[in-house]
Amino acid sequence: MNALRKTLDSIKKPFGKGQKLEKFAPAINAFDTFLFVPNHTTKKGAHIRDAVDLKRTMVTVIIALLPALIYGIYNTGYQYYIQTDTPFTFLDAFIHGAWKIVPMIIVSYVVGLSIEFGFAVYRGHEVNEGYLVTGLLIPMIMPVDIPLWMVGISTAFAVLIAKEAFGGTGMNILNPALTARAFAFFAYPTYMSGNKVWVSEAGSVDAISGETILGSLAAGQDVNYSMMEMFQGSIPGSIAETSTLWVGVGALILIVTGIGSWRIITGGILGAAVMGLLFNLWGANALMSFSWMNHLVVGGFAFGIVFMATDPVSAAQTNKGKWIYGILVGIFCIMIRVFNPAYPEGVMLAILLMNVFAPTIDHYVVNGNIKKRKKRWNSAQELKTA
Amino acid sequence: MEIIKKIHTQRGAKLNIKGGADKIFGNALPSPTFSINPDDFFGSIPKLLKKEGEKIAAGESLFFSKNDPQIKFVSPVSGVVQTIQRGARRKIEKIIIAADGTDESVTHKVENWEKLDREGLKSLLLESGNWPFIHQRPYGTLANPTDTPKAIFVSTFKTCPLSPDYSFILNDERESFQAGIDVLNSMVDQKVFLGTDASFAGMFGDIKDVQHYTIAGPHPAGNLSLHIQELAPLNMGDRVWTVNPEDVVNIGRFMNSGKFSSSRTVAVTGNAIEKAHYIRTRLGAEIQPILDYFTPKSSQFRVINGDVLTGTSVSEAGHLGYYNNQLTVIPEGNTYRMFGWLPFKDNNILSLSNTSFSRLFNKSGFEVNTNLNGEERALVVTGEMEKVFPLDVYPMQLIKACLIEDIEKMEALGIYEVVPEDFGLIDYANTSKLEAQEIIREGIELMINEVG
Numbered sequence: 067m068n069a070l071r072k073t074l075d076s077i078k079k080p081f082g083k084g085q086k087l088e089k090f091a092p093a094i095n096a097f098d099t100f101l102f103v104p105n106h107t108t109k110k111g112a113h114i115r116d117a118v119d120l121k122r123t124m125v126t127v128i129i130a131l132l133p134a135l136i137y138g139i140y141n142t143g144y145q146y147y148i149q150t151d152t153p154f155t156f157l158d159a160f161i162h163g164a165w166k167i168v169p170m171i172i173v174s175y176v177v178g179l180s181i182e183f184g185f186a187v188y189r190g191h192e193v194n195e196g197y198l199v200t201g202l203l204i205p206m207i208m209p210v211d212i213p214l215w216m217v218g219i220s221t222a223f224a225v226l227i228a229k230e231a232f233g234g235t236g237m238n239i240l241n242p243a244l245t246a247r248a249f250a251f252f253a254y255p256t257y258m259s260g261n262k263v264w265v266s267e268a269g270s271v272d273a274i275s276g277e278t279i280l281g282s283l284a285a286g287q288d289v290n291y292s293m294m295e296m297f298q299g300s301i302p303g304s305i306a307e308t309s310t311l312w313v314g315v316g317a318l319i320l321i322v323t324g325i326g327s328w329r330i331i332t333g334g335i336l337g338a339a340v341m342g343l344l345f346n347l348w349g350a351n352a353l354m355s356f357s358w359m360n361h362l363v364v365g366g367f368a369f370g371i372v373f374m375a376t377d378p379v380s381a382a383q384t385n386k387g388k389w390i391y392g393i394l395v396g397i398f399c400i401m402i403r404v405f406n407p408a409y410p411e412g413v414m415l416a417i418l419l420m421n422v423f424a425p426t427i428d429h430y431v432v433n434g435n436i437k438k439r440k441k442r443w444n445s446a447q448e449l450k451t452a
Numbered sequence: 453m454e455i456i457k458k459i460h461t462q463r464g465a466k467l468n469i470k471g472g473a474d475k476i477f478g479n480a481l482p483s484p485t486f487s488i489n490p491d492d493f494f495g496s497i498p499k500l501l502k503k504e505g506e507k508i509a510a511g512e513s514l515f516f517s518k519n520d521p522q523i524k525f526v527s528p529v530s531g532v533v534q535t536i537q538r539g540a541r542r543k544i545e546k547i548i549i550a551a552d553g554t555d556e557s558v559t560h561k562v563e564n565w566e567k568l569d570r571e572g573l574k575s576l577l578l579e580s581g582n583w584p585f586i587h588q589r590p591y592g593t594l595a596n597p598t599d600t601p602k603a604i605f606v607s608t609f610k611t612c613p614l615s616p617d618y619s620f621i622l623n624d625e626r627e628s629f630q631a632g633i634d635v636l637n638s639m640v641d642q643k644v645f646l647g648t649d650a651s652f653a654g655m656f657g658d659i660k661d662v663q664h665y666t667i668a669g670p671h672p673a674g675n676l677s678l679h680i681q682e683l684a685p686l687n688m689g690d691r692v693w694t695v696n697p698e699d700v701v702n703i704g705r706f707m708n709s710g711k712f713s714s715s716r717t718v719a720v721t722g723n724a725i726e727k728a729h730y731i732r733t734r735l736g737a738e739i740q741p742i743l744d745y746f747t748p749k750s751s752q753f754r755v756i757n758g759d760v761l762t763g764t765s766v767s768e769a770g771h772l773g774y775y776n777n778q779l780t781v782i783p784e785g786n787t788y789r790m791f792g793w794l795p796f797k798d799n800n801i802l803s804l805s806n807t808s809f810s811r812l813f814n815k816s817g818f819e820v821n822t823n824l825n826g827e828e829r830a831l832v833v834t835g836e837m838e839k840v841f842p843l844d845v846y847p848m849q850l851i852k853a854c855l856i857e858d859i860e861k862m863e864a865l866g867i868y869e870v871v872p873e874d875f876g877l878i879d880y881a882n883t884s885k886l887e888a889q890e891i892i893r894e895g896i897e898l899m900i901n902e903v904g
Binding site for chain 2: 099101106108113116117122195235388439446
């Protein structure tokens with residue numbers, strides 16, 4: 067360890083204060099702090115600090131994403147082999163999926179991190195770790211056959227417009243990963259919807275077609291999957307959102323570690339369940355009578371509410387606000403699914419919509435506290451003058 | 453005795469740190485010099501009355517406050533003004549007095565002080581240098597002698613890490629404490645609020661003419677901001693005064709003897725020294741003679757005037773602060789940790805987050821050091837500040853209001869109800885390594901300058 071440390075220190079030398087490469091220090095520091103937690107000590111304020119930092123927080127989210135990602139990779143291969151009637155093993159399916167998905171992840175990280183590093187050097191701050199999560203989320207919510215250049219452009223759009231334009235990490239209003247998806251969805255609709263994009267190679271091999279369950283429902287077709295299949299995730303869909311089971315494992319990791327807000331997740335499930343139930347009672351069409359329990363396990367709802375709605379920057383920030391925000395995401399998700407067949411998956415738009423309203427929710431929650439304080443001041447004033 | 457309120461809070465955290473002081477008194481070696489550090493008096497600017505080389509008696513005025521010339525600061529010992537240390541823009545940083553070992557001191561007429569009226573008592577305290585023992589809220593500055601406060605608070609229960617135990621420190625000082633309380637009582641329209649720990653240890657239950665309340669819960673339950681919010685919430689324009697328990701005794705002693713009392717009992721704590729215990733000395737004493745009694749366990753350590761969350765670091769050649777009853781010595785943490793950001797790695801570092809097993813495994817106490825355990829980042833994680841902040845104030849929103857210097861918003865969000873120390877745990881716990889206390893202190897300075 068010491069030898070490595072010495073090597074690093076000598077590499078870092080030209081990036082030090084007053085040296086000629088000082089401007090690029092954030093870039094080299096990002097790599098250094100990835101290996102070592104730095105030797106910085108407290109200079110002001112509290113003299114001791116908690117072991118938690120943003121890196122640890124973000125890495126925890128990545129760990130929570132892994133089960134869904136691994137299942138997503140497997141499911142990509144599984145859907146392909148099932149449809150082409152080829153006999154296959156778990157490994158075959160996994161390799162097929164990895165062959166498709168790993169390049170997407172690489173493109174997303176390379177494009178996104180280049181922009182992040184560029185802005186860090188330009189603005190003279192350290193590279194924030196937030197993109198480690200965003201960069202993994204973007205491919206996970208795309209259809210498997212989307213061309214890599216589209217992944218790249220969506221990523222660039224999301225990082226530049228949704229994040230850096232607002233001032234970088236911590237300042238953005240919209241969730242960057244969802245912005246990337248929304249961008250692709252509206253810019254390249256043929257690659258993001260229909261029955262030819264959800265299964266690997268569906269566009270080139272005629273034997274393969276695959277509509278998502280919500281897509282079939284919106285088109286008025288029957289659904290041939292059992293609830294167990296929906297829950298387990300062996301259905302067509304965006305890469306890693308299909309398995310409620312493995313998303314649930316991720317949710318558990320997030321809630322137990324306290325990294326994801328249980329208030330938002332619980333609120334979201336509650337809102338969606340109640341809304342689904344109400345539509346069940348109404349039951350005017352196939353989508354309305356689609357059981358509320360199934361609503362919770364199909365499509366991107368579970369993935370969205372667990373990994374996207376809980377993004378602390380774009381969600382509501384007060385505890386009360388988180389409940390309201392979560393519940394509304396759930397309600398709007400089901401509402402968009404049912405009322406708007408053009409967008410069979412409602413969770414993306416529901417979360418983006420609530421991202422926009424989250425500051426308003428917080429404003430009213432905080433205002434409650436302010437009003438209470440002013441009321442106390444005023445009644446004290448009246449006592450004095452009386 | 454009647455308890456008017458039992459304050460109980462869940463929000464906060466007890467940091468289980470090694471190095472608490474054993475309940476024994478050691479006597480520090482005599483201190484050759486004493487120092488008054490004007491930075492200890494937040495919001496006051498000193499105007500000197502003595503020059504370098506002049507003789508000074510104990511209790512004789514050394515300087516007064518430019519903001520309020522009535523407030524005088526006196527020398528804790530008799531001796532010679534040795535050095536006046538100045539920093540940038542000739543700001544006075546330290547006034548060092550070489551003690552001459554005699555007991556020569558200024559004596560004030562205090563007979564029948566009970567018969568003095570409010571104004572008479574105030575001028576006696578101002579003249580004798582006892583006034584700086586009284587602080588005010590909002591802002592935590594020295595009290596303004598022209599005010600009549602809404603209430604006076606004395607809390608004998610501290611919850612900060614390795615906090616000193618006042619029931620132990622002041623066990624033999626009942627009479628002086630009562631006298632101090634009587635003085636304070638005559639300056640306010642309702643009796644002094646006296647806070648004690650829920651188990652009611654020591655002699656504080658026997659103190660008369662006070663409103664007793666108890667406190668229970670993890671840090672920062674012992675912070676006065678919480679007690680004030682519960683018992684006498686600060687409205688705009690309100691003033692509340694606060695006095696440290698040992699300074700109540702100092703005021704009481706003065707009233708009984710006529711001589712300025714500069715006692716300071718200090719819990720010397722921290723995991724960088726062995727056999728932590730209490731010592732009796734005077735305010736402003738040298739730190740080195742105190743440390744000589746303790747064997748340092750590591751070669752590089754940091755001495756802190758106060759506790760690990762809110763104290764200020766001081767060199768070994770430095771002096772005790774004016775107010776702190778605690779000196780903490782912890783090892784420096786300027787080392788690297790490989791892959792230290794992995795969740796559930798390095799569980800020997802105390803963490804309030806569930807991304808570490810630390811709280812499950814280590815029940816006997818943690819070794820701490822000064823490593824930042826990360827780097828400063830943008831504010832991302834939400835909800836973690838509220839968990840360690842028991843006041844009815846939105847901490848992150850207030851911090852942001854201070855950052856953008858929006859005075860109206862700061863007022864509305866409760867800047868009058870907080871002092872920087874309330875944000876000590878937030879400094880400790882927040883993921884982004886934000887310097888919350890610093891931000892709040894700057895916010896309060898802004899309020900003092902703009903609103904007053």
